[in-house]
Amino acid sequence: MAGDEQEIPVIDFAPFLDGTEADREAVAAQMRQASKDWGFFYLSGCGMPEARLAEAFATSEAFFNLPLELKQQVAWQNAESNRGYVGIKREKLDPTRPGDLKEAFNLAPERPEPGAFKNLWPVGQPQFESVMSGFLAECTQTAGRVLEAFALALDLPADFFVEAHNEHDHTLRLLHYPPLPEGFEPEDGESRAGAHTDYGSITLLFQDAVGGLEVRTRGGEWLRATPIPGTVVVNTGDLMHRWTNHVFCSTPHRVNVAPENRRKDRYSIAFFCHPNKSAEIACIDSCTAVDAPPLYGPISAGQHLHEKLTNTYGASSPETEESL
Template sequence: MADKVQGMPVIDFGPFLEGAEVEQRAVADQMRQASREWGFFYLAHCGMPADRLAQTFATSKDFFALPTEEKQAVAWQNAESNRGYVGIRRERLDPSRPGDLKEAFNLAPDQSEPGAHKNLWPAAPPHFKAVMNGFLDECIHTADRVLEAFALALDQPVDFFVDAHNRHHHTLRLLHYPPLPEGFQPHDGESRAGAHTDYGSITLLFQDEVGGLEVRTRAGEWIRATPIPGTVVVNTGDLMHRWTNHVFCSTPHRVNVAPEHCHRDRYSIAFFCHPNKDAKITCIDSCTTAENPPIYDSITAGQHLHEKLTDTYGA
């Protein structure tokens, strides 16, 4: 059963993971409605082990507590690799605004392809690589189950999306929003993360207890996506928006400087699920009719991602 928090649906994923076909269909239908109307929903009982999630958050905090020079030793270099440490104000998710008041670390599943980019592993904390690789495996498993539900929701073979993501060209992003100084006044609309849509197919977002994520409704109102323990926030990105001919929507969101939390650290972890770079994103047949022809030309997932990252970093 789908519940709601400030309008955003909360969907119990347990019946999809463990139930019969009729229960799976019911969950998929809820996800279709949420993705069409919101582009965002909370997913409860997604199967992510709580101890694994807690360990990953703790390790992320240990990394961001390192001296700046140690973090800069593994600094992000270019859009092609999209790996490494991103310093405060280095990124502008809204290119019309100043740099975001956050720092991040990007990593990805290891690739065996010739010339594949490698992760930039920091020297500390010593368990960082093992923890992150383990968490990546859990995220891939969870994302594949969500993609199976999306395929069912769109009357496609259950492995339709999973097959298009089977080379695991995903990105895991650790995020830290440092406390802001006493008397801080934002300049020119700066915020912790500017308004943007995500670039890939779906995103899994794990939040700590500190709020700040805001989602724009279809009416143009910004509402808070208040953290709910035991849930992951799922949203559909730009490529799913194109793939489904706007049946599933890519929704603008941001991280604002909430007055009650501006002097607290905020941590979150985002798993950006991205199709294989050579996957052709072409309108799905069940998402178009004679009255609703395809809106977009085909594009490869890799081309789309490179264009977006270049805009974001100005490089």
């Protein structure tokens, strides 16, 4: 890893959006180095309107404050759809640990063809649908810009990754980590979100001020990814790791139950950017060399995602929720 400061890089994206070609190349080079060393970086100046972000967080909080029976009416059903409400302990990101101490709501772009999956919107909450649909569109646009920079960083055509994501098989996930009860003690490694890597190409993560995200360094230590106002956390996922032959790394991370924040609600919003399900993920030519042959055979993005989601949720029914 470059340097000894052990700090996740902060990269200003504004020069990529508004600068010269040399500016764009310089930003892309920073993103390549951060993705190689960390698999994580903070991105400032990404063009996401602050008012839209604040509205999304307020609307997410209002949803999670609804009675459980209303949230359960739109419960997550299966990996194929991957939409709806996920109750506390329903998800187990680290399969060796107990269920995660969080609840979530997944939505995704809807496709027009007959039989396509639709979002599971809670009844009587029209503002929730309109705000989240708008925020989903903002995230899709921001992710496209990041993917364009990644292509430049790897000496690829500017639209290489954008074209492979043009069916928008993405997922927007709202997350709520409730306060832990007085006297609560974690059971057998219990945490707010177990150690895991993300499944797709890139993730955009918006954090509130409470924090809790931790990233594992190359040396195996866990480092807090403290929230920085005005930034989005970007990390590379398993498919980008595979696609780039480990040039861009998929790094384990978790959300820990920090002692000072046990009595606080934590909210975050994650946008999981995923290639078209039909896209073939095969090693990129610029990521190979005589001493670095391809490490993986081709796989479809859809097959990879389905396997990961099945491992995460198992075969149990979504109605078997537990609560703190």
